[in-house]
Amino acid sequence: MHKKETLEQLAESRSTFLQALEGLSEAQITQVPVEGIWTIKDLLAHLASWENSCLVPLRAYAAGGAFTPEAIPDHNAWN
DSSP states (O other): OOHHHHHHHHHHHHHHHHHHHTTOOHHHHHSSOSBTTBOHHHHHHHHHHHHHHHHHHHHHHHTTSOOOOOOOSOHHHHO
């Protein structure tokens, strides 16, 4: 996939994701777990953490550099 297509796909995915969350109440995002023991709010925090770890490499990629993700030796512990 080319850079432009990758960035467009990321933008489209973000838009779809935000639309899915629109209108959810605090009660809905903290209610009964939706994945194992995780609530929607837990999943959002998890996604935000991973997104934050990708931010620097994505900025470098958007500026024309290589996408070099952060080295995380133990993904399970990090999660």
